Amino acid sequence: MKVEEALSVLKKEGYKYTDKREVMLTFFSHENRYRTAKDLLKHMEPNFEGISFDTIYRNLHLFDQLEILESTELNGEKHFRMRCDHHHHHHFICKNCGITKEIHQCPMDDIQDELKGFMIDDHKFEIYGMCPSCQVEAPMY
Amino acid sequence: MKVEEALSVLKKEGYKYTDKREVMLTFFSHENRYRTAKDLLKHMEPNFEGISFDTIYRNLHLFDQLEILESTELNGEKHFRMRCDHHHHHHFICKNCGITKEIHQCPMDDIQDELKGFMIDDHKFEIYGMCPSCQVEAPMY
DNA sequence: TTGTAAATAAGAACAATTCCGTTTTAATTG
């Protein structure tokens, strides 16, 4: 998803434009990987001295809820990335840098009768490891 | 995994037998679902007044590391359950009570070429929702 | 231009988890 598109989602839903929001969205749009609230804070601080945790978290959750970002939990810390807007898929995630690679295959396709009577409202399929370039830079972690 | 089996793993690995450890393991062996550190603490307190967080967490991690328990992260809180010792599988997890149902199908089986060059060391496939009995007791959550 | 709902700051509060110095205890050894 592009920044302009995200901004128009905000506008359409009645949320206000702020320069902080634009910078946040730009940050994510430039990265093809999962980043934490702390990463975002570090990126914001030079430009917005004294920006509060609250602003960071409130907006991350807003973006997540508006499906501008997608999120996952890794080592007890929430990670966010710009939502991929093409069809449903999953991710390989590099434990080192957070970069992702799409997996165009969903295990739910093959699950029908196994869960009769169970109400399904979500699922998670993620593969963890190290991407090629991190294997070079940091052979062990 | 049974309690006796878990205790023998401990012994084999050179860890000591303590009554607290036995009670912890018995707790998990009686439950077919994911429980939190807090759940375990609540269960321990009546019998072991003043038991410390440290004891709970240290042992949970020890058991996890010895593959006596398996763990997953749900809403920012680690959850543990006795490890299923038959062949590799995944779980449906009830968001309400933590009960699990095995899914005997692993999406990794169909992934070969997609991740050439990526080092894979883990994966997670979980389905979330509500089990039949929770649907009756608590139609909405 | 002004009113108001939304956004933010600043820091307190919170919840889950880990750390640390000390004491106790299970299992080993003399």
Add this chain to the structure above:
DNA sequence: CAATTAAAACGGAATTGTTCTTATTTACAA
């Protein structure tokens, strides 16, 4: 059986990630 010792547990403080609260500021519609 006593002495030893390494592991385990205690008790509470510290840390980390996140949320809440109150007051203040700001975007933007009327």
